[in-house]
Amino acid sequence: MxxxxxxxxxxxxxxxxxxxxxxxxxxxxxxxxxxxxxxxxxxxxxxxxxxxxxxxxxxxxxxxxxxxxxxxxxxxxxxxxxxxxxxxxxxxxxxxGFGFAMIGPTLLEYGSEELKREHLPKIARGEIRWCQGYSEPGAGSDLANVQMRAERDGDHFILNGQKIWTSHADKSDWIFCLVRTNSSAKKQQGITFILVDMETPGVTPRKIDLISGSSPFCETFFENVRVPVRNVVGEIDKGWTVGKALLAHERANIGSSIGRMPGSGQRELVDRARRHLAWSEGKIEDAVLREQIAELGMIEEAFQLTLDRVAQKAQSGNPGSESSILKVVATELKQRRYELGQAIGGLQSLGWEGPGFDADDLAFTREWLRSRANTIEGGSSEIQRNIIAKQVLGLPEVK
Amino acid sequence: MLAETARKLVEGKAKVARIRELRRPDHPTGFSRELFAEMAELGFTALSIPEDFGGMGLGLFDLAQILESLGRELAPEPVLTTAVLGAVPLLRGGSDDQKQWFLPSLAAGETVVTLALDEAGMRDRWFSPKTRLERSAEGFALSGEKIQVADALVADAFIVTCESPSGLALALVDAKAPGVSIERQFRVDSRAVGIVRFDGVAVRESDLLQGDARAILQETLDRAAVALSAEMLGAAEKAFADTVGYLKERVQFGVPIGSFQALQHRAATLYCELQLLRSAVMAAARAADEAPEAFPRLAALAKATANETFLHVAKEAIQMHGGVGMTDEFDIGFYLKRAQAAAVTFGDTSHHRRRWAELNGY
The missing domain is CATH 1.10.540 (Butyryl-Coa Dehydrogenase, subunit A; domain 1)
Structure with a gap:
């Protein structure tokens, strides 16, 4: 054996x-x-x-x-x-959670021995929940444009600014942040990656409603928040490297979480078709919708097979540019699944709440709206395609 | 190993540009006899035939890798015809005599047996041919007309799908038998196909393949679909690689056009599609050898994906090459022509999506 x-x-x-x-x-x-x-x-x-x-x-x-x-x-x-x-x-x-999937692997690669010993066992035991402080109102796709200031004061940095899209910030204990420690350098070079205890005075999370209603998303405000310098991951001013490595973990997780249940998208659509469409002799009567379900089921299967292939091929421990491919495909697939599900649902797909709609349909409609975020969060599809074009295909930089 | 040999062979001796020579109306075969002999010598035709019949006893997975390499340069030599269209029905339904007679020479590349399948207006109703096999004094008489038969010009024998008094039948017919006539057709992809007419051709009971004709035909079609998908994968990847190369070298507005985001994003999209296609083709080819219960579904997946992806890549390839992509002097156009031909052979996208839906219970 x-x-x-x-x-x-x-x-x-x-x-x-x-x-x-x-x-x-x-x-x-x-x-x-x-x-x-x-x-x-x-x-x-x-x-x-x-x-x-x-x-x-x-x-x-x-x-x-x-x-x-x-x-x-x-x-x-x-x-x-x-x-x-x-x-x-x-x-x-x-x-x-984000501790296990994102900050954990990043600490293993870049964290000081002290930080690893302090945080990793707690993450592994699920004692501490983490959230991500990356985006800001002026730093979305242009993430390196982070403006949240961190000013040195002896053994501490003093943080001032705002983070947005800090998912689950209201339920989290710690947040990992990209902050600006040097504003005279080129924008990628003055960034520092730092860990912040959410209990520190001056940290205030607030929930954000989306087009799909209430959501786990928050914005988090920082007002004179004192953070020990020893909480820096990697070197001061060199946090962009650390931050990018973490993003690859994030993309890989988004991709594989969508592909986690082989055939589930097709099954869900066929179930929906059973409730909402006419059938005859074991077939969906509407030939166009039937073919569209098949098209989607096939992309789903090909994606699953690709995940398996990438997993077999991966030699190193860290996701590389293939995570961009998986992220683009997985999120666009998920959106198409919900679009098709809405088409199958017809008028029953329009419910927001209340009478005349069953719980499954209401939930599906919210998920459809929520799925529009999939191609934006974790690096938009446009950013992923930039990465594929440059890192995989070797196409030249935009002048 | 063999795949690498195949790749070196096509890169050395079979670049796609030779299609301009092969497509001439006076070219006798539409492919290179010498090159095909060399391919047979290297084992391409013997690969998937069992060792008992002079083959190498490997599976569709290995054959697919050879076809992928040939596909990169759109090589028209009858490897797929021999190894799948001829060998699979004979292996499944041939009598001992037929197997002994044909399989070793198929493996050696000395004989070409092809499938006479499509008819005018048939589309994907392959199980209801209009070609008739009727009782006669000597046995049976075969009458009908098949179109776009692959490698009809060089075939030594045809396996003809026909309607017999007892339903679908597969008749093995010598190309030189009285009543068989072959007429060359000229297609956009320059493949040497032909109309084959059967005018009361005498067929003996022993010329009919044995067993469940529907099952034999279905398996042949599934394997042919996957084999062709592998060829399409190679072709699509090569067309894409050439296009990315062009994006890096073509300068407009003082910069390589590959620096334009509009083109970068479309190239990235094609790259993602090619990844899915590769996964689908490899999984289907492997299933033929290792997971027969999953094979029909995966065959439909591979072919539908190959149809969509190869066509998408080929259309974008021309667009990104701009004006020169439209000229006959540039090779990239050959890929679009082949993509369209391959996409409607052994099942178009719509066919395979319907089949997928059926196999998945909706």
Whole structure:
């Protein structure tokens, strides 16, 4: 038996013994399906915490991280087996969130030993929930234009400014931020990557409503917020490199979370077609909609196969330009899925709330509206295409 | 290994520009006999034929990689015809005699057997041919007309889909049999296809392939669709690579046109589509060998994706080349012509989407 097969056996035995019965068959085990953790988390089913604890003891909440930081020191191949087996049992990941998916891997690469020891075990245990302080009102696609000021005062920086699109800021304990430490240098060169405790006086998150209604998005205001200099990740003024590495993790997660349930988009559309369209002899009567569902189902499958292919090919631990390809395809696919679902729903797809609409249709309509953000957040499709054109195709810079 | 050999061969001796020579009306075959012999020598035709019949016993996955390499330069040599259209029906439905007679010489590239499939107005109703097989004193008489038969000019025998008294049948007919006539057709993609007419051709019981004709034909069509998709993948990738190369070298307004974002974004979109196509083709070819239950669905996926992507790439390739892309002197136009021909062969996009829907239960 190969090492990988032996490990699979070991994982199966572990899950069979330790995975709470109540959680089995409940989750697609995607990178954002599970316990988000943090001090402000509302009370949860004790089985969720029990599941987290047994996994944490084995290093299975963050399996590829070194043992000294709360991981299991596994290779990516071994970790993939762990997720596969959890998915096969329909188990949620024991801990999810921006800590595990974004700041964790970034700290491993760029963080000081002190920061790694302070934060990584807490992330792996889901004790601290993280949010992202990147965009500002004047720094969207032009992210390097961040203006939030950080002025040195002895062992501290004093932060003033505003971050926007800080998802879940109201539920988070810490935020990782890009701040301006030098405004005389070229714009990419005066940026610093810093970690901020949301409890620090002067930090104020506020929720943002979207076209789809209430949302996890927030804006976060910083007024004379004192942050220790030791919370800088990487070097002062060189945070752009760190920030870009984190973005690749973000894109890869968006891509793979959309592709996490093979065939689910098609299944959902066919279910919708059963409720809203006429059928005869086991076929959807409307030939155009039927063909459009097939077209979408095929793109979905080809995308899933591409995710598998990229996963097999990936040698290094960090996502590169392929994450841009996955992000573009996944988000545009998701939007088309909702557009088609709305077409299938007809008048029933128009409900906002109240009588005459069932809960599934109402939720679908909100998701349709929400999906418009997918090609904007995490680097717009236009930015991703810039990356593909330059980094993959080697096309020249725009003059 | 073989794929690399194939790639070197086409890059060395089979650049797409030779189509200008091959397409001339007085060219006897529409492909290079010498090059085809060399391909056979290298094992391209033997690859997927079982070792018992002089082949190498490899699968569709390996064949697909060869075809992808040939596709890059739109090489018209009858590798797909021999290895799929001829060999697959014979392997599935041939009698021992037929297999012993044909398969070793197919593997050696000495014989060409092709499928006489399409008829005027048939579109994708391949299971209801108008070509008739009727009882006669000696056995059967075959009558009908097939169009755009691949490599008809050089075929030694045809496998003819026809309607017999007991339903769909596949008849193996010698190209030189009395009553068979072949007329060359000229297509946009310069492939040497032909009209094949059967005028009361005598067919013996033993000339009919055995077993479930529908199943044999379906499997042949699925495999042909995937094989052609592999060829289309290679062609689309090459057309794209040439186009990206042109974007870097063509200067307008004092800068390479590849620095314009309008073109960069379209190129990036094509690149993403090509990634999905590659995944679909590889998965389908692998399933033919390893996961037969998933194969029909994946074959539909591969061909529909190849149709859409190759055409999209070929159209954009011409647009991005601008005026020179329209000239016969530039090679890029060959890819658009081939894309259109390939897209309507072995099932157009609409056909494969309907098939996908059926296989998925809606």
């Amino acid at each position: 190969s090492d990988l097969e032996a490990f699979r056996e070991e994982v199966r035995a572990f899950l069979e013994e330790h995975a709470p019965k109540s959680l089995r068959g409940t989750s697609p085990c995607g990178p954002f399906d599970g316990y988000w953790g943090g001090k402000k988390h509302p009370p949860v089913d004790p089985d969720v915490l029990r599941w987290r604890d047994v996994c944490y003891e084995r290093g299975f909440t963050a399996p590829t991280w070194p043992r000294e930081y709360g991981g299991a020191g596994l290779s990516r191949k071994h970790a993939a087996i762990l997720w596969e087996e959890m998915r096969a049992m329909g188990l949620p990941r024991p801990v999810v």
